Amino acid sequence: xxxxxxxxxxxxxxxxxxxxxxxFQMVGISLLISVLIGLPLGVLLVLTRPEKALENKFFFxxxxxxxxxxxxxxxxxxxxxxxxxxxMIAGTTIGVKxxxxxxxxxxxxxxxxxxxxxxxxxxxxVVEAYEAMGVKTRHIIWHVLVRESxxxxxxxxxxxxxxxxxxxxxxxxxxxxxxxxxxxxxxxxRYEVDVMYVxxxxxxxxxxxxxxxxxxLSARLKKD
Amino acid sequence: MIRLENITKTYKSGGTVTKAVDDVSIQVEKGSIYGVxxxxxxxxxxxxxxxxxxxxxxxxxxxxxxxxxTSLSTGKLQKTRQRIGMIFQSFNLLKTGTVYQNIAxxxxxxxxxxxxxxxxxxxxxxxxxxxxxxxxxPSELSGGQKQRVAIARALAHEPEVLLCDEATSxxxxxxxxxxxxxxxxxxxxxxxxxxxxTHEMHVVQKICHEVAVMENGKVIEQGRVVDIFSKPETTTxxxxxxxxxxxxxxxxxxxxxxERGQIVNLSFIGESSGSPALALVSKKFDVYPSxxxxxxxxxxxxPFGRLVVHLDGEAEETARAVAFLEENGxxxxxxxxxxxxxxx
Numbered sequence: 001x002x003x004x005x006x007x008x009x010x011x012x013x014x015x016x017x018x019x020x021x022x023x024f025q026m027v028g029i030s031l032l033i034s035v036l037i038g039l040p041l042g043v044l045l046v047l048t049r050p051e052k053a054l055e056n057k058f059f060f061x062x063x064x065x066x067x068x069x070x071x072x073x074x075x076x077x078x079x080x081x082x083x084x085x086x087x088m089i090a091g092t093t094i095g096v097k098x099x100x101x102x103x104x105x106x107x108x109x110x111x112x113x114x115x116x117x118x119x120x121x122x123x124x125x126v127v128e129a130y131e132a133m134g135v136k137t138r139h140i141i142w143h144v145l146v147r148e149s150x151x152x153x154x155x156x157x158x159x160x161x162x163x164x165x166x167x168x169x170x171x172x173x174x175x176x177x178x179x180x181x182x183x184x185x186x187x188x189x190r191y192e193v194d195v196m197y198v199x200x201x202x203x204x205x206x207x208x209x210x211x212x213x214x215x216x217l218s219a220r221l222k223k224d
Numbered sequence: 225m226i227r228l229e230n231i232t233k234t235y236k237s238g239g240t241v242t243k244a245v246d247d248v249s250i251q252v253e254k255g256s257i258y259g260v261x262x263x264x265x266x267x268x269x270x271x272x273x274x275x276x277x278x279x280x281x282x283x284x285x286x287x288x289x290x291x292x293x294t295s296l297s298t299g300k301l302q303k304t305r306q307r308i309g310m311i312f313q314s315f316n317l318l319k320t321g322t323v324y325q326n327i328a329x330x331x332x333x334x335x336x337x338x339x340x341x342x343x344x345x346x347x348x349x350x351x352x353x354x355x356x357x358x359x360x361x362p363s364e365l366s367g368g369q370k371q372r373v374a375i376a377r378a379l380a381h382e383p384e385v386l387l388c389d390e391a392t393s394x395x396x397x398x399x400x401x402x403x404x405x406x407x408x409x410x411x412x413x414x415x416x417x418x419x420x421x422t423h424e425m426h427v428v429q430k431i432c433h434e435v436a437v438m439e440n441g442k443v444i445e446q447g448r449v450v451d452i453f454s455k456p457e458t459t460t461x462x463x464x465x466x467x468x469x470x471x472x473x474x475x476x477x478x479x480x481x482x483e484r485g486q487i488v489n490l491s492f493i494g495e496s497s498g499s500p501a502l503a504l505v506s507k508k509f510d511v512y513p514s515x516x517x518x519x520x521x522x523x524x525x526x527p528f529g530r531l532v533v534h535l536d537g538e539a540e541e542t543a544r545a546v547a548f549l550e551e552n553g554x555x556x557x558x559x560x561x562x563x564x565x566x567x568x
Binding site for chain 2: 123125126128129130131132133134135136139143144147148150151221222223224
């Protein structure tokens with residue numbers, strides 16, 4: 001048994017390790033950028049709705065529509081659909097660099113929605129109390145809205161991250177590698193069943209770990 | 225000082241226009257406690273929220289110390305709001321912050337120097353009696369304690385005015401009592417002008433100098449608390465006063481007694497006013513007073529007593545007895561059997 005394991009590691013260890021790194025790169029970078037875009041969009045979705053601080057019907061409807069349109073497109077189609085845009089932004093359409101743009105386009109609107117629902121949970125009264133104390137709106141956004149919903153934000157980001165890991169599996173189609181790609185190319189196309197099992201197992205561990213971490217962190221941030 | 229001039233607030237929803245507040249003018253003198261009382265839906269909450277422009281009046285002007293809030297730019301309004309404290313029925317604390325953070329964060333965000341923040345938090349937590357709760361989270365506190373934190377948070381900005389939006393409505397009677405005592409103490413020690421709204425006459429009775437009664441968006445009666453207590457003009461005011469005295473008489477008794485003589489409400493204001501007068505009535509006139517119900521209570525500054533008395537005698541004699549009582553500082557009003565039910 002141990003001989004088989006060491007044989008497997010000799011044969012596939014480097015590939016799997018590289019795939020893990022690629023997956024982490026893709027997820028890490030695109031998650032970071034998606035949060036930087038999605039969180040402000042979520043805040044805008046909350047603040048521009050009717051009877052909120054920055055009420056703006058036109059902007060609110062437009063943003064809503066754009067997010068819905070993007071979210072309607074499956075990632076595998078989005079990946080090819082926005083190739084020219086990807087080329088324009090990243091300069092390339094292949095490799096890890098080439099897949100970050102579609103991953104962000106895919107994830108940022110999703111995060112915006114998750115942030116929106118998290119921020120909407122915040123008690124209107126607390127926001128009002130801060131308005132009544134003469135605190136500036138931008139401070140209220142950070143110190144009340146985001147702070148009070150941080151537990152839900154963490155849960156939302158956990159969901160988004162797991163979705164992102166799923167999306168990276170398709171990154172192989174543009175040569176970006178990653179665990180999903182490894183499982184597909186070797187496990188499926190070349191019938192190396194062991195590789196498929198191991199990558200699937202690794203993905204399960206990764207997702208389980210992430211979800212547990214998200215749950216624990218969220219619970220710790222929650223004080224009520 | 226707070227001055228509201230002809231404040232109106234209308235809401236449009238669908239095709240209907242609702243007047244939540246209808247042409248209300250109120251003046252709250254510096255250092256006084258002013259109560260606005262009304263049943264739910266009377267518009268009192270909208271009214272208090274218009275004082276710091278949490279809701280903008282559709283029409284009318286709001287002045288705080290002669291600054292017209294309604295004409296200020298957003299930036300100036302924010303600056304002015306820092307001088308207006310507000311507490312709420314639902315406390316509105318940060319759930320994710322400790323007691324210390326709940327008071328310190330708004331101070332930081334409104335530009336209070338770091339060194340001073342700590343001193344202020346300590347000072348005001350001491351005043352509200354929660355010095356040992358710096359690190360507690362709101363979820364670990366009782367309702368009364370949460371309201372104390374909210375009061376400390378408001379006071380820490382050292383405001384000139386404190387607005388209370390049903391601040392005691394979510395609290396049990398004992399806690400209500402202690403919060404009212406605290407508000408009274410704040411008013412006395414710091415000279416902070418307080419405008420509070422409530423649906424409990426008890427709150428008005430205990431701490432207010434002046435009161436306005438609201439109904440359907442309008443102020444239907446306003447004046448010194450003692451005047452409203454002794455001579456409520458409107459049905460709603462009468463009901464509020466009655467809610468404290470519980471001196472409704474059985475119908476059968478009233479109709480029987482009314483056959484001979486009349487039933488009157490006597491209000492005694494202050495320590496000594498008129499107290500022997502009732503006893504003298506039977507000596508001086510051919511009238512036998514019998515007390516049907518009675519109560520004495522403490523208004524903010526003075527005791528206030530109310531008796532329901534049957535004056536048994538001929539009409540002429542009882543009229544003279546009433547005149548005599550009034551001469552002696554007793555407020556006399558005809559007894560009204562049943563103040564008609566509020567339709568709300």
